[in-house]
Amino acid sequence: MSQTMKKVLVEQFGGIEQLKLVDQPLPQPGPGQVRVKLTSIGMNHADLMARRGEYRIASGDPPFTPGLEGGGVIEAVGPQVGDRAVGQRVILSPDAPRLAASGGEKSGLGGGTYRTHYLCPAAQTMLAPPAIPDDQLGALWLPYLTAWGCLVWKQNLKPGQIVALPAASSSVALAAAQIARALGAKTIGLTTSPQKRDTIMALPSCAFDQIITTRESDGADRPWYKDLKAATDGRGVDVFFDPVAAGAYLDSEIRCLAPHGTVWVYGLLGKPGVVNVTPLIRLHAAIRGWAVAEIVAAGPQAFAPACRAILDGFADGRFKQELGGRYPLAEVGRAHEEMERGRHIGKLVLIP
Numbered sequence: 001m002s003q004t005m006k007k008v009l010v011e012q013f014g015g016i017e018q019l020k021l022v023d024q025p026l027p028q029p030g031p032g033q034v035r036v037k038l039t040s041i042g043m044n045h046a047d048l049m050a051r052r053g054e055y056r057i058a059s060g061d062p063p064f065t066p067g068l069e070g071g072g073v074i075e076a077v078g079p080q081v082g083d084r085a086v087g088q089r090v091i092l093s094p095d096a097p098r099l100a101a102s103g104g105e106k107s108g109l110g111g112g113t114y115r116t117h118y119l120c121p122a123a124q125t126m127l128a129p130p131a132i133p134d135d136q137l138g139a140l141w142l143p144y145l146t147a148w149g150c151l152v153w154k155q156n157l158k159p160g161q162i163v164a165l166p167a168a169s170s171s172v173a174l175a176a177a178q179i180a181r182a183l184g185a186k187t188i189g190l191t192t193s194p195q196k197r198d199t200i201m202a203l204p205s206c207a208f209d210q211i212i213t214t215r216e217s218d219g220a221d222r223p224w225y226k227d228l229k230a231a232t233d234g235r236g237v238d239v240f241f242d243p244v245a246a247g248a249y250l251d252s253e254i255r256c257l258a259p260h261g262t263v264w265v266y267g268l269l270g271k272p273g274v275v276n277v278t279p280l281i282r283l284h285a286a287i288r289g290w291a292v293a294e295i296v297a298a299g300p301q302a303f304a305p306a307c308r309a310i311l312d313g314f315a316d317g318r319f320k321q322e323l324g325g326r327y328p329l330a331e332v333g334r335a336h337e338e339m340e341r342g343r344h345i346g347k348l349v350l351i352p
C-alpha cells in the first residue's frame with residue numbers, strides 16, 4: 001500500500017475557504033535528494049497575499065501550495081546526499097520553496113511549504129543548532145534573513161547608530177531589534193497600542209531600548225514623530241526599517257531622519273497618502289526599497305554566510321524567537337484569519 005502525505009492547496013484565489021487540505025503520494029527521494037518531515041512552517045503576510053491573488057509574481061495561477069519556509073527532521077534520503085542522514089534536524093534553505101512550481105508538481109519536488117513532508121535537494125537543507133526548538137525550524141528566514149539582509153548586507157549598520165523599527169510586534173521587527181542590538185546600534189520600536197508596547201517590552205527576548213506608540217488607546221493616530229525625535233535627543237534616526245511606509249506614516253519618518261539617514265521600505269501596510277520629500281534634499285537622505293528576495297537571488301555565496309551568522313546567533317543565545325501562535329496544519333484557515341486580525345505578537349507557525 002502506497003503511503004500518503006498532506007498538503008494545502010489553493011484551487012482558486014480568494015478567502016480562507018480556498019485553503020484545502022489534500023492527500024498526495026509520499027514522494028521518494030532520488031539521487032542527491034532528502035525527504036524532510038516538517039515540524040514547523042512559518043506563516044507570512046505573503047501567504048495571505050498569495051491566497052488572495054495579490055502575489056502572482058511568486059504564486060503564479062492556482063492551483064498552488066502556499067508557504068515560503070519550513071524545517072523539520074530528515075526522514076528519508078536518496079543516494080549521494082553527502083553528510084545528510086535520517087534523523088538530522090534541518091532548516092530548508094531560503095532558495096528551496098518555489099510556489100509557482102508546486103501547482104503542476106509531478107515528482108513531488110519543491111513547491112510551497114504548507115505540507116507535512118518536503119522533498120528537496122540535500123544541498124537545500126541546513127543543519128539546525130540544538131538551541132532552535134522543533135516548532136521554530138521553519139520560522140527563521142523570513143524574520144531574520146529579511147532583517148539581516150537589509151541592516152547588515154545592504155545598510156552596513158554601525159555601532160552607535162539609531163534604528164527605528166515600525167510594526168514592533170511583527171516577527172521581522174522583533175528579529176531586526178536583536179540583530180541591530182547585537183551590532184551595537186540603539187533600537188527604537190514603533191507599535192500601534194500602549195498594550196502592545198508593554199507586552200513587547202516584557203518579553204525576555206525583547207531587544208528594543210524603547211518603544212513609542214503611534215496610536216492613542218482609542219485607535220486615533222497620534223503625532224509620534226515628536227516623541228521619536230525627542231528619543232534621539234533631536235538628532236534624528238539613522239535608519240528606518242519599515243513595513244508600514246505609506247502616506248502620513250512615511251511623512252513622519254522623513255521628518256525624523258538624521259543627516260544621511262535612510263528609510264528602508266520593505267512592506268506597505270500603511271494607508272497611501274501625500275508625502276513631503278523636501279527634507280531629503282537638506283538631509284542628503286534616502287528612501288530605498290528592500291525585499292529578502294534580493295539576497296536569495298544573489299545566490300548561496302550571499303545568503304549562506306548570512307544564514308550561518310543567524311544560526312550562530314541562536315546557538316550562542318543572542319537571538320531568540322517569539323512565537324505568537326501555533327496552529328495545526330489542518331486549521332490553516334483559522335491561522336490565516338488570526339494573522340489577518342493582527343492581534344498577535346511574534347511569529348505564527350503551522351505545525352503539521
Ligand SMILES: NC(=O)c1ccc[n+]([C@@H]2O[C@H](COP(=O)([O-])OP(=O)(O)OC[C@H]3O[C@@H](n4cnc5c(N)ncnc54)[C@H](OP(=O)(O)O)[C@@H]3O)[C@@H](O)[C@H]2O)c1
Pocket residue numbers: 043044045046142143146166167168169170171172173190191192193196243244266267268269270271290291292293339342343344346347
Ligand atoms: N520585503 C520583504 O522581503 C519582506 C519579508 C518579510 C515580511 N515582509 C513584510 O513585513 C511585514 C510584517 O511581516 P510579518 O510577517 O513580520 O508580520 P506580522 O508578524 O503579522 O506583523 C504585522 C504587524 O504589522 C503592524 N501593522 C499591520 N497593519 C498595520 C497598519 N495598517 N499600520 C501600521 N502597522 C500595521 C502591526 O504591528 P504593530 O501593532 O506592532 O504596529 C501588526 O501586528 C508585512 O508587511 C510583510 O509583507 C516583507
